[in-house]
Amino acid sequence: MKRYLPTGMPEHIDYPKGSAGDILAGTARRHPDRIALCDGELTLTYSQLYESALRCAEGLRVRGVRPGQTVALHQPNSAWFTVTYYGIMLAGAVVTPVNPALPPLALRDQLEEAGAVAVFTHPATRVALDRAAADGVRLTVVVPATEAAPDPSSAAGFPSSDVPLDDLLASAPAPATAVAGDDLAHLSFTGGTTGRSKAVRVLHRNLVANVLQMSCWRGAARPLTDGEGGIFLEHVPEAQTANSFVLGESTGVSLAPLFHAMGLVSQTISVATGSTVIVAGRFDAERFVRTIERYGVTSVPGSPTLFHSLLALPGIEHADLTSVRIVNSGAAPIDSHTMSRLDDLFPNACIVEGYGLTEATMALTAHPVLRDNPTPPGSVGAPLFDTEIEIRQLGCGPGVPTGDTGEVWARGPQITDGYHGHPDLTAEQFQDGWLRTGDVGRFDKDGWLYLVGRAKDMLIYKGYNVYPTPLEELLHQHPAVADVSVIGAQHPHAGEIPVAYVLLREGCRGGAELGCELMDFVAERVAPYQRVREVHFIEALPVSAAGKILKTVLRQRHSTSEQHN
CATH class of the missing domain: 3.40.50.12780 (ANL, N-terminal domain)
Structure with a gap:
């Protein structure tokens, strides 16, 4: 090379x-x-x-x-x-x-x-x-x-x-x-x-x-x-x-x-x-x-x-x-x-x-x-x-x-x-x-470097690195949240935005009002570029046999729903 x-x-x-x-x-x-x-x-x-x-x-x-x-x-x-x-x-x-x-x-x-x-x-x-x-x-x-x-x-x-x-x-x-x-x-x-x-x-x-x-x-x-x-x-x-x-x-x-x-x-x-x-x-x-x-x-x-x-x-x-x-x-x-x-x-x-x-x-x-x-x-x-x-x-x-x-x-x-x-x-x-x-990433034969993805699940919002784990940890602190996964979703102006998929605790009802409450809950505790931009309520989070949440499934689901909207 x-x-x-x-x-x-x-x-x-x-x-x-x-x-x-x-x-x-x-x-x-x-x-x-x-x-x-x-x-x-x-x-x-x-x-x-x-x-x-x-x-x-x-x-x-x-x-x-x-x-x-x-x-x-x-x-x-x-x-x-x-x-x-x-x-x-x-x-x-x-x-x-x-x-x-x-x-x-x-x-x-x-x-x-x-x-x-x-x-x-x-x-x-x-x-x-x-x-x-x-x-x-x-x-x-x-x-x-x-x-x-x-x-x-x-x-x-x-x-x-x-x-x-x-x-x-x-x-x-x-x-x-x-x-x-x-x-x-x-x-x-x-x-x-x-x-x-x-x-x-x-x-x-x-x-x-x-x-x-x-x-x-x-x-x-x-x-x-x-x-x-x-x-x-x-x-x-x-x-x-x-x-x-x-x-x-x-x-x-x-x-x-x-x-x-x-x-x-x-x-x-x-x-x-x-x-x-x-x-x-x-x-x-x-x-x-x-x-x-x-x-x-x-x-x-x-x-x-x-x-x-x-x-x-x-x-x-x-x-x-x-x-x-x-x-x-x-x-x-x-x-x-x-x-x-x-x-x-x-x-x-x-x-x-x-x-x-x-x-x-x-x-x-x-x-x-x-x-x-x-x-x-x-x-x-x-x-x-x-x-x-x-x-x-x-x-x-x-x-x-x-x-x-x-x-x-x-x-x-x-x-x-x-x-x-x-x-x-x-x-x-x-x-x-x-x-x-x-x-x-990868190199070509002439020594030029290409980045083809990011390890783990980092997303980039307007040039800033945003990581899902701290946002998930914050959302877990809210009394209505039983489980949550945050993914990066493509956005035409921001690059990617943090999107939360939330499983609610029993007895809690989802809706626009609770979604705004959860976004405000996070916004009070993070820098502006780290704020969750969308909240979606889900009946069950997809998990692997080992119990790990499958973010790839959530990304595909989100992409498909966006295409149908």
């Missing part, structure tokens, strides 16, 4: 020792006056971003945050998210990003599991944080509202113990706290390949490696260090990018939630490549098009759900999208028909995607950034530099021949340190340096 590499690039790249903060330092010295972030009227050059992050770091130190302690980011996307992220990193602390839409009970669980001692929050999310009342949190910093993250509340104020971000930024900048490669950088929560919510231990060497893997792949570059320990990129002259991505000249849009691995790690990829990032806030298709036209955006990230909304916008064919050079789809596989339509919509762009998961920091494979993309339709690309991927028989079996389907296993410098506080789960998924991804 062949191995694809970008033309002119080596199989191996060198990974300097350092942190994401060192990448910001290197870019700030190389491109000091280039705009790094634009959030409405708030703009920060790379030198301003670095100085603000140093001030933020010193403000944390002064208030007692020590190296290795965990600080949570509980805020929507804005320029201040990025400033505070790097502030935590430069202070030598650990970042744990949490979904700002989590209900208070779930928020408390994540903050306590991560051991957060401080939280950066936002006026729109501050009330939920107060209701969470997490033990251990002794410092709450509130960031200002921005155009991307406005404050829709009419709150009169917050506790006097809260610290405005401006107070931290008033600190004098001090040198960054040194970290080692094996020190923790992130505790990133994920559903995980086993379906249980847990925090992934992302080390500094994992983060730096994955950022450089993606940056060098996309930018046809190699990493170097300056005399002060900063990390920066230099173009490899013989490498080929077809002018799709030029270091220090790209303008992108920040759309992926920054609490998600894709958004969180992409921040530093943008920094490494010297890109300007327009922080767009909540997605609106019409506003998104205006942003591209106004700023001459060259790089557009998104998910299949986002691109379906964009393609459905009336008059989209008349928009001037000629500035765009890269359209990068992530979070879930995108169908070839949509890829073709995007190719027509963005006439000067490479349409690319990749594959990864939080347990691999972010990315494992990627498409080449070439206008005449050699990646076959349906493939998620080729393994990144220094990344090995094997297809093995399901159930931890041996490798399978090229072309056969099996479970995807991966090894490389981006593979993380396992699950925080869960050695048993770590042992299941991380074996001898390999990550068992839980995904099912």
Whole structure:
């Protein structure tokens, strides 16, 4: 089987020792006056971003945050998210990003599991944080509202113990706290390949490696260090990018939630490549098009759900999208028909995607950034530099021949340190340096990876991984539920939706009212993307001889009933 590499690039790249903060330092010295972030009227050059992050770091130190302690980011996307992220990193602390839409009970669980001692929050999310009342949190910093993250509340104020971000930024900048490669950088929560919510231990060497893997792949570059320990990129002259991505000249849009691995790690990829990032806030298709036209955006990230909304916008064919050079789809596989339509919509762009998961920091494979993309339709690309991927028989079996389907296993410098506080789960998924991804795929003879399914029963709702087991456990807590099975059902706009098939307790009567009650019961306890979207009452759940519920039978039943409606 062949191995694809970008033309002119080596199989191996060198990974300097350092942190994401060192990448910001290197870019700030190389491109000091280039705009790094634009959030409405708030703009920060790379030198301003670095100085603000140093001030933020010193403000944390002064208030007692020590190296290795965990600080949570509980805020929507804005320029201040990025400033505070790097502030935590430069202070030598650990970042744990949490979904700002989590209900208070779930928020408390994540903050306590991560051991957060401080939280950066936002006026729109501050009330939920107060209701969470997490033990251990002794410092709450509130960031200002921005155009991307406005404050829709009419709150009169917050506790006097809260610290405005401006107070931290008033600190004098001090040198960054040194970290080692094996020190923790992130505790990133994920559903995980086993379906249980847990925090992934992302080390500094994992983060730096994955950022450089993606940056060098996309930018046809190699990493170097300056005399002060900063990390920066230099173009490899013989490498080929077809002018799709030029270091220090790209303008992108920040759309992926920054609490998600894709958004969180992409921040530093943008920094490494010297890109300007327009922080767009909540997605609106019409506003998104205006942003591209106004700023001459060259790089557009998104998910299949986002691109379906964009393609459905009336008059989209008349928009001037000629500035765009890269359209990068992530979070879930995108169908070839949509890829073709995007190719027509963005006439000067490479349409690319990749594959990864939080347990691999972010990315494992990627498409080449070439206008005449050699990646076959349906493939998620080729393994990144220094990344090995094997297809093995399901159930931890041996490798399978090229072309056969099996479970995807991966090894490389981006593979993380396992699950925080869960050695048993770590042992299941991380074996001898390999990550068992839980995904099912195959390789073709040219080395392109295809994902053909997912192990277990995970479903993807609008790009988010949703697992049935936690939803089933919640529904079992309702007094009307005797038994339940949650499956993923195809949906034209969301990809898949969670659908519950419920067996009621004796004496309980089903109907629309109880169905809504059960959906509300779950919604109060999970993030919005995890909510059950349909409830169907059933007289008996199909089971195997061993008593296991047959989800395949339920999926077929659901599909058939949908066709007849």
